[in-house]
Amino acid sequence: MPVIVVPKGQVAGEHRVALVPDVARRLKALGAEIRIEKDMGGSAFFHDEDYGDDVSLAQDSAALYDKADIILSVQATLEDVEKMPDGCILIGFMAAHKQPELVKKLQQKKITALAMELVPRISRAQAIDALSSQASIAGYKAVLMGADMAPVFFPMLTTAAGTIRPASVLVIGAGVAGLQAIATARRLGAVVEAYDVRAATKEQCESLGAKFIDMDVKAEGEGGYARELTEAEKQQQRDVLADHIAKAHVVITTAAIPGRASPKIILQNMVARMRPGSVIVDLAAEGGGNCELTQPGETIEHGGVKIHAPLDVASQMPLHASEMYSKNLFNLLTLMIAEGNLKLDWEDEVITGSALTHDGEIKHAATRELLEGAA
Ligand code: NAD
Numbered sequence: 001m002p003v004i005v006v007p008k009g010q011v012a013g014e015h016r017v018a019l020v021p022d023v024a025r026r027l028k029a030l031g032a033e034i035r036i037e038k039d040m041g042g043s044a045f046f047h048d049e050d051y052g053d054d055v056s057l058a059q060d061s062a063a064l065y066d067k068a069d070i071i072l073s074v075q076a077t078l079e080d081v082e083k084m085p086d087g088c089i090l091i092g093f094m095a096a097h098k099q100p101e102l103v104k105k106l107q108q109k110k111i112t113a114l115a116m117e118l119v120p121r122i123s124r125a126q127a128i129d130a131l132s133s134q135a136s137i138a139g140y141k142a143v144l145m146g147a148d149m150a151p152v153f154f155p156m157l158t159t160a161a162g163t164i165r166p167a168s169v170l171v172i173g174a175g176v177a178g179l180q181a182i183a184t185a186r187r188l189g190a191v192v193e194a195y196d197v198r199a200a201t202k203e204q205c206e207s208l209g210a211k212f213i214d215m216d217v218k219a220e221g222e223g224g225y226a227r228e229l230t231e232a233e234k235q236q237q238r239d240v241l242a243d244h245i246a247k248a249h250v251v252i253t254t255a256a257i258p259g260r261a262s263p264k265i266i267l268q269n270m271v272a273r274m275r276p277g278s279v280i281v282d283l284a285a286e287g288g289g290n291c292e293l294t295q296p297g298e299t300i301e302h303g304g305v306k307i308h309a310p311l312d313v314a315s316q317m318p319l320h321a322s323e324m325y326s327k328n329l330f331n332l333l334t335l336m337i338a339e340g341n342l343k344l345d346w347e348d349e350v351i352t353g354s355a356l357t358h359d360g361e362i363k364h365a366a367t368r369e370l371l372e373g374a375a
Helices: 021-030 048-054 061-065 078-083 100-108 123-128 130-149 176-187 201-207 231-247 268-272 283-287 318-333 349-354 365-374
Strands: 003-006 033-037 056-058 070-075 089-093 112-115 157-159 162-164 168-172 191-195 250-253 279-282 299-302 305-308 355-358
Touching (some): 033 061, 070 318, 078 100, 100 355, 100 365, 123 349, 130 176, 130 250, 130 279, 130 318, 168 231, 176 201, 176 250, 231 268, 250 283, 268 299, 279 283, 349 355
Parallel strands (some): 003 033, 003 070, 089 112, 168 191
Antiparallel strands (some): 157 162
């Protein structure tokens, strides 16, 4: 019977947890034994007693990690990995490009690390795709942040004191987060415009009630992602978007290109044309931001315009974020555990694609090149 262990996360400001009670019950039914650290779920409002008899509580890290086969985490840290048994399986977000020491430790301990950010984005793996589940939360939350900071109502209101016109919201980047932002802003009653470089998003934006800003700049890349724009395309994009940005009360930016810094779509002179009191919520802040003035993790003001660039947004809604993340982990575990037996299928592209390290080797090519290049 595989032993699944869930330590309490160590990353400051991270409120999500890797296992919720409902998933603990389902894992037990798969034939796993589950051990959690005391108060593991507390930051997402799940108490030890909520897990009932489906788990056992470990009082210290020696008891927690004893004979552990699989360790579930949200964000793995070096401190945690040092305590883990050699040869175990670790599943979680790894951010390998930012944590070379962590990768070295995983290699030394021959840990099989499955990184949730590496799960292939294929139809079969949609239920395992934690980037999508968490991006959807960020898109929703970004609209609430924008609505809270803007000096206007979102819906149209007819009151005794007069009629209030609805707010104008512009969403740039209509991937998973952007589409959820459009849906949320529409539910709050705003008039929404949207733009993305991938032509396929036009219909998706329109079906959610946004007006799509059409321009000739089209940049489908590989695997359903965008490619980087040429300098001429960037200029063309800015020329068209500048007027729309100037009119918006709230601009939500989510544009990203895998493996690259976020494209700078909103320049300082475009911010200068926005009306005072308007807000930019830059969800691309993790990659440096879509606005030239963005300071990741900060809120700044420029000519009366607020530029809000929150990091780790999904963690600010930890209960549902944990439920969704934990279900993503469960769906991955169903590929590995059957009738109480643990077996990694190295023919399965979901497993091979997610593998960061295995048996002392770095399996993920880009991380290997990055670390070997740095050596
Ligand atoms: P992402 O976070 O990498 O990027 C967000 C959006 O920014 C994308 O829609 C991209 O086209 C857009 N963008 C990039 N550069 C831009 C620019 N200069 N101007 C305007 N927009 C720009 O993407 P994501 O949300 O993680 O996913 C994008 C797409 O990938 C999805 O919409 C979907 O088609 C596909 N996907 C597939 C699966 C699956 O099949 N399992 C899962 C997730 C996503």
